[in-house]
Amino acid sequence: MTAAVAEPGPTDAPLLRVRGLDKHFGPVQALYHVDLDLPSGKVTALCGDNGAGKSVLTKCIAGIYQPDHAEFLWEGHPAHIRSARDASRLGIETVYQDLALADNLDIVQNMFLGRERTSRGLLDEDSMERAAGETLASLRVTTVKSIRQPVASLSGGQRQSVAVAKAVMWNSKLVIMDEPTAALGVVQTKMVLDLIRRLRDRGLAVMVISHNLNDVFEVADRIAVMYLGRLVVQGDAATFDRQSVVEYMTTGAAGRPGGPRAKES
Amino acid sequence: MAGALPERAPDLTAAPEAIAAELPPEVVAQSLGEYVRAYTARIRAGESGVLPVIVAMVAIMVVFEAISPNHVFLSPVNLVNLFQQSAVIMVLAMAEGFALVIGEIDLSVGFVGALGAAITVQLVQPLTTNWPWWAAILAGLFACAVFGAIQGTLVTRLRLPSFIVTLAGFLIANGLFLKVLLLGPFSGYPNLAGQSINLQVVYYLMWGSIDPVISWIGAAVVVIGLGLFMWLGDARRRSSGLVAPPVSLTLVKIGLIAVIAIVVVGICNTNRANLGTLEGVPWVIPIVLAVLGAWTVLLQRTTYGRYVYAIGGNPEATRRAGVNLAVVRTVAFTLCSFTAGVGMLLYASLLGGMSNNVQGGQYVLYAVAAAVIGGTSLFGGRGKPLHGILGGLVIGGIYNGMYLQGLSVEWEYIVTGLVLLAAVIIDSVSRRGSSSGSVTRV
Numbered sequence: 001m002t003a004a005v006a007e008p009g010p011t012d013a014p015l016l017r018v019r020g021l022d023k024h025f026g027p028v029q030a031l032y033h034v035d036l037d038l039p040s041g042k043v044t045a046l047c048g049d050n051g052a053g054k055s056v057l058t059k060c061i062a063g064i065y066q067p068d069h070a071e072f073l074w075e076g077h078p079a080h081i082r083s084a085r086d087a088s089r090l091g092i093e094t095v096y097q098d099l100a101l102a103d104n105l106d107i108v109q110n111m112f113l114g115r116e117r118t119s120r121g122l123l124d125e126d127s128m129e130r131a132a133g134e135t136l137a138s139l140r141v142t143t144v145k146s147i148r149q150p151v152a153s154l155s156g157g158q159r160q161s162v163a164v165a166k167a168v169m170w171n172s173k174l175v176i177m178d179e180p181t182a183a184l185g186v187v188q189t190k191m192v193l194d195l196i197r198r199l200r201d202r203g204l205a206v207m208v209i210s211h212n213l214n215d216v217f218e219v220a221d222r223i224a225v226m227y228l229g230r231l232v233v234q235g236d237a238a239t240f241d242r243q244s245v246v247e248y249m250t251t252g253a254a255g256r257p258g259g260p261r262a263k264e265s
Numbered sequence: 266m267a268g269a270l271p272e273r274a275p276d277l278t279a280a281p282e283a284i285a286a287e288l289p290p291e292v293v294a295q296s297l298g299e300y301v302r303a304y305t306a307r308i309r310a311g312e313s314g315v316l317p318v319i320v321a322m323v324a325i326m327v328v329f330e331a332i333s334p335n336h337v338f339l340s341p342v343n344l345v346n347l348f349q350q351s352a353v354i355m356v357l358a359m360a361e362g363f364a365l366v367i368g369e370i371d372l373s374v375g376f377v378g379a380l381g382a383a384i385t386v387q388l389v390q391p392l393t394t395n396w397p398w399w400a401a402i403l404a405g406l407f408a409c410a411v412f413g414a415i416q417g418t419l420v421t422r423l424r425l426p427s428f429i430v431t432l433a434g435f436l437i438a439n440g441l442f443l444k445v446l447l448l449g450p451f452s453g454y455p456n457l458a459g460q461s462i463n464l465q466v467v468y469y470l471m472w473g474s475i476d477p478v479i480s481w482i483g484a485a486v487v488v489i490g491l492g493l494f495m496w497l498g499d500a501r502r503r504s505s506g507l508v509a510p511p512v513s514l515t516l517v518k519i520g521l522i523a524v525i526a527i528v529v530v531g532i533c534n535t536n537r538a539n540l541g542t543l544e545g546v547p548w549v550i551p552i553v554l555a556v557l558g559a560w561t562v563l564l565q566r567t568t569y570g571r572y573v574y575a576i577g578g579n580p581e582a583t584r585r586a587g588v589n590l591a592v593v594r595t596v597a598f599t600l601c602s603f604t605a606g607v608g609m610l611l612y613a614s615l616l617g618g619m620s621n622n623v624q625g626g627q628y629v630l631y632a633v634a635a636a637v638i639g640g641t642s643l644f645g646g647r648g649k650p651l652h653g654i655l656g657g658l659v660i661g662g663i664y665n666g667m668y669l670q671g672l673s674v675e676w677e678y679i680v681t682g683l684v685l686l687a688a689v690i691i692d693s694v695s696r697r698g699s700s701s702g703s704v705t706r707v
Contacts, residue, residue: 100585114583129507
């Protein structure tokens with residue numbers, strides 16, 4: 001899989017560059033010509049009001065939906081994302097809001113669901129448990145009492161951590177998280193935000209979809225705002241403030257002169 | 266090792282006691298004492314595991330031994346008899362387990378199994394087809410598997426409710442079963458009496474006994490093999506720092522298996538005949554154990570089994586993990602009907618033939634009841650083949666005890682119904698208890 005990487009691509013190109021993505025459902029145009037960059041080692045927050053198209057865009061990148069037209073540049077090279085399998089082959093993993101964990105299975109079983117290791121036809125539990133333990137330890141997810149406990153017995157933040165660990169275990173390069181803190185309390189939210197920073201520090205590209213501007217400003221390096229199916233602005237988080245993000249979210253434009261213009265570069 | 270997570274302060278947002286109560290005791294306990302404490306905490310929290318069924322079994326033994334005429338309930342003759350009667354329900358309950366764990370139900374097990382058994386009994390008849398016993402058994406089981414595969418395909422591809430599909434299957438299999446019985450010159454009652462080796466093998470499935478000495482040797486081999494496997498597996502996990510039960514617990518489990526083996530073989534090896542000798546372990550015990558072992562390995566140790574549980578727990582997550590749900594579900598229905606074929610083949614052997622008054626409908630209810638009484642959840646995602654064995658013993662015990670009392674069948678239905686009700690209440694209460702934390706499902 002990594003054979004072709006040594007070839008010198010455009011070095012400072014973002015990990016994933018989306019160009020001209022259109023998507024409609026029947027008569028409804030859900031996304032108009034979206035351009036989005038997701039660089040490695042950065043947390044990009046995708047903001048927008050309900051119905052702005054955040055979820056559709058996410059699902060197009062994750063291979064769940066087929067865009068009508070789109071150009072994907074992965075590490076500078078053209079790539080096709082036609083199915084969830086294509087996306088995960090590239091190294092794109094998505095943590096959905098519902099986390100997609102089976103309550104009756106334990107942490108290890110959930111982390112390896114669909115990609116179990118076997119030896120001589122039987123499940124290789126020892127090897128899976130070791131790998132899952134290493135991944136959790138490297139993410140410093142240490143509050144779980146045992147990695148053999150069923151997911152049903154975990155707190156909301158722990159469940160989120162397990163879902164994230166599941167996503168990063170597969171040498172993923174881009175992790176997309178849908179509303180990771182929506183259902184969490186204060187302590188749990190802090191735990192998850194720390195986890196997101198740790199992913200970034202590992203050099204992963206992270207895209208966080210969030211309504212919560214506190215979280216966005218706490219964790220994001222870059223901010224992209226959607227409004228009625230268009231990506232109206234994206235740029236360095238430092239060039240935004242709360243006020244301008246809210247204006248972009250609600251009107252599609254910033255009222256104040258001198259705010260960041262739509263689309264950097 | 267990296268696998269062992271450093272001990273840290275527990276999660277601040279949940280009470281530690283609540284966490285302890287929700288965890289399976291074997292993953293948290295470092296010693297036998299801790300295990301017992303964790304287990305009691307779990308029972309208090311409503312997660313009772315196999316405890317209710319053990320209590321029920323002890324209660325049945327005590328009560329029926331006390332009231333049965335001449336205290337024959339616990340006599341070796343009756344216990345072997347009880348096991349033979351229960352074996353059919355046990356295997357049918359293990360069959361039903363496949364449907365229950367994926368969150369479906371199969372109402373057709375009784376008559377689909379009867380159809381397969383009728384095919385086998387017809388094929389071994391020397392007067393007509395005279396097939397070798399193994400070919401006849403394979404043909405009967407194959408017919409069951411095909412029936413199950415068709416039902417599974419209808420449920421998964423056309424997205425029909427399994428309740429209705431298998432209800433239709435119940436009626437269709439009932440009709441086909443009666444049609445098969447009418448074939449040949451047996452007036453609808455083909456039996457297993459006769460000198461033909463093929464007839465005798467099918468008859469011996471239930472009534473044949475293994476030589477007492479070989480019984481002991483076989484039991485020793487099974488206990489030592491299983492014990493070594495458990496001991497070495499746990500020791501390897503302990504030494505590499507993986508989650509493992511304490512040494513004492515492993516020893517207690519192995520000891521328990523050895524005691525059960527000694528008691529069962531001891532009972533079977535006492536002479537059960539009034540005249541002459543009838544001793545040794547009946548064939549049916551290794552047959553049931555083979556089904557138990559095969560399905561336990563399949564469900565607990567293979568990728569397929571993992572997907573079966575995952576579908577029962579969260580089908581959507583399993584789909585997103587790239588699992589082909591339709592295939593896993595269809596295979597589950599196929600295995601359910603196949604295993605039902607084994608169960609009803611034992612029934613044919615118990616009866617010494619097949620007749621048109623097989624209570625296929627009642628056996629379905631017993632199968633579901635036995636699985637649920639044993640600890641399998643009606644809501645999917647939880648259940649083991651062992652639960653079918655335990656539940657089957659409870660229902661078989663009630664049936665046998667009431668029969669010894671000379672109580673009419675009405676009472677047997679009523680008591681079995683009440684036990685089933687109790688099992689379902691325990692199931693749904695423990696489910697509510699376990700979802701009291703962060704998890705809420707509709």
